[in-house]
Amino acid sequence: xxxxxxxxxxxxxxxxxxxxxxxxxxxxxxxxxxxxxxxxxxxxxxxxxxxxxxxxxxxxxxxxxxxxxxxxxxxxxxxxxxxxxxxxxxxxxxxxxxxxxxxxxxxxxxxxxxxxxxxxxxxxxxxxxxxxxxxxxxxxxxxxxxxxxxxxxxxxxxxxxxxxxxxxxxxxxxxxxxxxxxxxxxxxxxxxxxxxxxxxxxxxxxxxxxxxxxxxxxxxxxxxxxxxxxxxxxxxxxxxxxxxxxxxxxxxxxxxxxxxxxxxxxxxxxxxxxxxxxxxxxxxxxxxxxxxxxxxx
Amino acid sequence: xxxxxxxxxxxxxxxxxxxxxxxxxxxxxxxxxxxxxxxxxxxxxxxxxxxxxxxxxxxxxxxxxxxxxxxxxxxxxxxxxxxxxxxxxxxxxxxxxxxxxxxxxxxxxxxxxxxxxxxxxxxxxxxxxxxxxxxxxxxxxxxxxxxxxxxxxxxxxxxxxxxxxxxxxxxxxxxxxxxxxxxxxxxxxxxxxxxxxxxxxxxxxxxxxxxxxxxxxxxxxxxxxxxxxxxxxxxxxxxxxxxxxxxxxxxxxxxxxxxxxxxxxxxxxxxxxxxxxxxxxxxxxxxxxxxxxxxxx
Numbered sequence: 001x002x003x004x005x006x007x008x009x010x011x012x013x014x015x016x017x018x019x020x021x022x023x024x025x026x027x028x029x030x031x032x033x034x035x036x037x038x039x040x041x042x043x044x045x046x047x048x049x050x051x052x053x054x055x056x057x058x059x060x061x062x063x064x065x066x067x068x069x070x071x072x073x074x075x076x077x078x079x080x081x082x083x084x085x086x087x088x089x090x091x092x093x094x095x096x097x098x099x100x101x102x103x104x105x106x107x108x109x110x111x112x113x114x115x116x117x118x119x120x121x122x123x124x125x126x127x128x129x130x131x132x133x134x135x136x137x138x139x140x141x142x143x144x145x146x147x148x149x150x151x152x153x154x155x156x157x158x159x160x161x162x163x164x165x166x167x168x169x170x171x172x173x174x175x176x177x178x179x180x181x182x183x184x185x186x187x188x189x190x191x192x193x194x195x196x197x198x199x200x201x202x203x204x205x206x207x208x209x210x211x212x213x214x215x216x217x218x219x220x221x222x223x224x225x226x227x228x229x230x231x232x233x234x235x236x237x238x239x240x241x242x243x244x245x246x247x248x249x250x251x252x253x254x255x256x257x258x259x260x261x262x263x264x265x266x267x268x269x270x271x272x273x274x275x276x277x278x279x280x281x282x283x284x285x286x287x288x289x290x291x292x293x294x295x296x297x
Numbered sequence: 298x299x300x301x302x303x304x305x306x307x308x309x310x311x312x313x314x315x316x317x318x319x320x321x322x323x324x325x326x327x328x329x330x331x332x333x334x335x336x337x338x339x340x341x342x343x344x345x346x347x348x349x350x351x352x353x354x355x356x357x358x359x360x361x362x363x364x365x366x367x368x369x370x371x372x373x374x375x376x377x378x379x380x381x382x383x384x385x386x387x388x389x390x391x392x393x394x395x396x397x398x399x400x401x402x403x404x405x406x407x408x409x410x411x412x413x414x415x416x417x418x419x420x421x422x423x424x425x426x427x428x429x430x431x432x433x434x435x436x437x438x439x440x441x442x443x444x445x446x447x448x449x450x451x452x453x454x455x456x457x458x459x460x461x462x463x464x465x466x467x468x469x470x471x472x473x474x475x476x477x478x479x480x481x482x483x484x485x486x487x488x489x490x491x492x493x494x495x496x497x498x499x500x501x502x503x504x505x506x507x508x509x510x511x512x513x514x515x516x517x518x519x520x521x522x523x524x525x526x527x528x529x530x531x532x533x534x535x536x537x538x539x540x541x542x543x544x545x546x547x548x549x550x551x552x553x554x555x556x557x558x559x560x561x562x563x564x565x566x567x568x569x570x571x572x573x574x575x576x577x578x579x580x581x582x583x584x585x586x587x588x589x590x591x592x593x594x
Contacts, residue, residue: 017476086476179314179383181499182519202478203500206514213587217503217512222479250590288590290510293547295585 007120024268028120031229035236037061049074074099140164160192219261233263258283304417321565325417328526332533334358346371371396437461516558530560555580
């Protein structure tokens, strides 16, 4: 199988209570690809500017970057943000869309034919245009509060065409106007998808289908350095595992969770870049141990 | 074994998005006793006023109310609060301490001899005075942000004398000034206790000891009617199970979680009053199923 991801490739300027980086590789497609590439072939689709110098990082673990479009005279998407003391809140200080402003994705034959498609957080019209080009049998997507606020109808139309929605729990509540997570997830399932994943930050994630509810805590860390990209890294681990193990949602949640836990231990892509498969397996097993509820009936 | 609980017995006036009650039985000791009494003999210690008319409810499932002190001319502790749309925030509109203002607990011989003691949320000096009268081999306690703010030294002294601290995760952070849950819990362990339970509201609860981290989600509910007393009901299920099954922390977390889930389905004590042991067992088994992570190695 192979996985196509469409989304942002960015440079991030980030300050957290533990330090700062003036300009580091980021973006949803980047974090997703670095995680998913542990499990399957990844094809990255997204635009970069003339200033982009990290193509070989994107190609880590064999990811295909043929559909990364370098726009002459353009600037790579840039995000500048700062996190509060508990890392649960962040402030966006600057966003420069750059080449993303006129992004009109054209998937190559190889990217169209990938069996799995992940639509990272971009304008929902663009997500739908990508979805229509793809022949994937399983499509997952992310989104954000901005699109719920300014493009809700388009977002709902996009959701109707995918199999799996991965959103923060606050976004699920905002989208459905249901304060209760179970009710919110059921409403999203009624829009079309068969799987909803609610990302809950430091509390972990929950997976809801028509038949089941599954919940997994975040991997407990004493030090979180930079949460940037955690959600996309989770999605990369989750979707990447599913590409190799269709329908194995619970293990996919564990791989996504393990990968996200490494991502936040250092700035940007630093930790996941030098991560090994053995380190991932070790944390997945630990997650199994720390959630095991041995009940005597 | 038997369990002594010392804490408030109250009348609550509560408004939530789903309705309101002008005057319903509440209080930490009440909710704790109604939950713990499913598992072991409970002895309730706390003051009530002349207006108190619910002694037989306190005595549900055989709880001993000999140490419930009726204060002549006094008014029962009264709390009036209102919850916001998502039930995660609440505003206290009125608190009348009544007989609680001059509460000076004197444990009878039977309450002193109970093997397990739960110090519900009261002034930490009072908690310590109770702890000193008790011969319990296992002592657990709750507290709240107010005492962290105005009586921190006394609270830390109380914590030093107990085996298990059960606090909201926000309170653990506030107490230790550590934004990270694992770090905060380790700091509380260093104060003396061997077990820390972090209550995480709708996200569930985590248990931290020197050797292990265990996390359990809340039981997923589509409708939460009134969260009042959920934390004390959790504590009652948790401590009650431990009284019968010393050291069986993970199952205790599941029983606490299951009981709390019933508590919030209706106002005040309404649901737990008519709850059956079979209903509890069913939810505990469901919690086992919805957290089971079957990993192929």
